Amino acid sequence: MEKQWWHSAVVYQIYPRSFCDSSGDGNGDLRGINSKLPYLEKLGIDLIWLSPVYLSPMKDNGYDIADYQAIDPRFGSMADMQTLIHTAKQHNIGIMMDLVLNHTSDQHQWFQQAKQSRDNPYRDYYIWRDQPNQIRSIFSGPAWQFDNTTKQYYFHLFADAQPDLNWENPKVATEIQQMISWWVEQGVAGFRLDVIDLIGKQIDQGITENGPRLHPLLQQMHQACFANKPLVTVGETWGATPEIAKLYSNPQRQELSMVFQFEHASIDWHPIHGKWQVQPFDLIELKAVMSKWQTCFDGDGWNALFWNNHDLPRIVSRWGNDGQYRERSAKLLATLLHGMQGTPYIYQGEEIAMTNVRFEDLDDYDDIEIKNSYQEKVLEQQSLSHQQFMQGVYTSARDNARTPMQWDNSVNAGFTHGKPWLALNPNYSDINVANALDRADSVFYHYQQLIALRKSAEYSDTLIYGDFALLLAEHPQVFAYVRQHQQQRLLVMANVSEQEQQVGLNLSVEKVVLNNLQQNDELVSDLEALRLAPYQAIVYALSTS
Ligand code: GLC
Numbered sequence: 001m002e003k004q005w006w007h008s009a010v011v012y013q014i015y016p017r018s019f020c021d022s023s024g025d026g027n028g029d030l031r032g033i034n035s036k037l038p039y040l041e042k043l044g045i046d047l048i049w050l051s052p053v054y055l056s057p058m059k060d061n062g063y064d065i066a067d068y069q070a071i072d073p074r075f076g077s078m079a080d081m082q083t084l085i086h087t088a089k090q091h092n093i094g095i096m097m098d099l100v101l102n103h104t105s106d107q108h109q110w111f112q113q114a115k116q117s118r119d120n121p122y123r124d125y126y127i128w129r130d131q132p133n134q135i136r137s138i139f140s141g142p143a144w145q146f147d148n149t150t151k152q153y154y155f156h157l158f159a160d161a162q163p164d165l166n167w168e169n170p171k172v173a174t175e176i177q178q179m180i181s182w183w184v185e186q187g188v189a190g191f192r193l194d195v196i197d198l199i200g201k202q203i204d205q206g207i208t209e210n211g212p213r214l215h216p217l218l219q220q221m222h223q224a225c226f227a228n229k230p231l232v233t234v235g236e237t238w239g240a241t242p243e244i245a246k247l248y249s250n251p252q253r254q255e256l257s258m259v260f261q262f263e264h265a266s267i268d269w270h271p272i273h274g275k276w277q278v279q280p281f282d283l284i285e286l287k288a289v290m291s292k293w294q295t296c297f298d299g300d301g302w303n304a305l306f307w308n309n310h311d312l313p314r315i316v317s318r319w320g321n322d323g324q325y326r327e328r329s330a331k332l333l334a335t336l337l338h339g340m341q342g343t344p345y346i347y348q349g350e351e352i353a354m355t356n357v358r359f360e361d362l363d364d365y366d367d368i369e370i371k372n373s374y375q376e377k378v379l380e381q382q383s384l385s386h387q388q389f390m391q392g393v394y395t396s397a398r399d400n401a402r403t404p405m406q407w408d409n410s411v412n413a414g415f416t417h418g419k420p421w422l423a424l425n426p427n428y429s430d431i432n433v434a435n436a437l438d439r440a441d442s443v444f445y446h447y448q449q450l451i452a453l454r455k456s457a458e459y460s461d462t463l464i465y466g467d468f469a470l471l472l473a474e475h476p477q478v479f480a481y482v483r484q485h486q487q488q489r490l491l492v493m494a495n496v497s498e499q500e501q502q503v504g505l506n507l508s509v510e511k512v513v514l515n516n517l518q519q520n521d522e523l524v525s526d527l528e529a530l531r532l533a534p535y536q537a538i539v540y541a542l543s544t545s
Contacts, residue, residue: 010345013347019033033050037087037091055072061367066108098191103158104162111126128153177220265306288473311398328517339490354431406432461488497535498535502531
């Protein structure tokens, strides 16, 4: 396949409200991010995916945009944004903006106009009906809200403060394209497109995801905004199968660079209660899913690799071990992911193995999804008890990922001098960046090594383009795979358990490339006799003969 610069890039996601507060108002901001660019450069990343910083009433922390071309005062000013784009470039880092195109905030001028009267010129920017249908909001309850002034219902797949745009109206596409092109002119490196699989919806047929107009709309957007520019684009597509992912990311089709698919990220969800009641984690299933996505493209698509984002719990608490083996299991998870084919994404705090949080009181949480789901599942339907729901919050709620970044062990972890908008995880006195930077064997330096390997002259072709083959598919504790490019073969071996594991492999080792335990290479070089310690992960170069 034709090589692209973003094939070898590593992305770091920043959730701005929780990253670093320079002003003391308790909210992270752009100047705070700017001050941490040297840290990110040291880690070795190429791109920052910046979750929304646009003007917003923050009903969904910026995923409810009131003006796409203004910065929310909590985050700073447009001048701060320009400074960030410019300064990041000097650190060899590009900025990817988050485009929320399925909906706006109800405070957006378009919606403010639209709800004034049925014949307002902006009325058709949104979706109005005399009668609601059965479609439900992803944030619980009906997807329709009655507007008293104009006596019609408007459609919202998320909160009622997030009305869906009407992509059937060509004016919406034109306005959005102009806005995107304006951001391109500001010098950004690319975009993440929020819930993009929803824009082709056909409401009256009950179709929300993957509607018939989705791909034509994306091709049009590509032509208008992305074509012949060195931009990277990634779509958030919860329900994508490999076939669907190819429609977006096959370079011939000129839509997006890659998509986030979530098949692996939802394998432990309950069939009815979803993330609020997770099932035991099955490594065999995870391996099958990951392996399927590693082998399905063969040049006509590209993977985005991720364990975490602002909507998912912390991976070390989820599939690692956030107690005794916190650091070792975090390194293992990092090794497994960064050994694969695709563009890796690191979510803020993952590089120091930040963990899930446990607040006793529901009021200490902020997320609208938690609040709406509690209302529906516990108070209205009574399908989950308070206790069961809290358990779900501790394992899966989005706020697990949103507690402020832990920079050091001073008050509020060096995140803010003010009162943080969301309480910190009290474990910041141990788990923090300063501590990680001080220790050569920290999770931070493991990520740094993985990124450096991906860019090294010796292994980059194999890590970026090498074929993937899963080994030991039926082994319930060991995740092992080989990447091969021309004559070079890399083996990744990981023991995803608290017990020692012995698996004899008839392969011969040329060299140990990376080990998350400090050991003499000779101790682990005989693959027939290898005993993997709990959560041990090793990358080997295999002999060519
Ligand atoms: C995406 C975002 C999520 C947001 C939702 C609505 O899934 O990642 O945070 O709540 O879209 O915009």
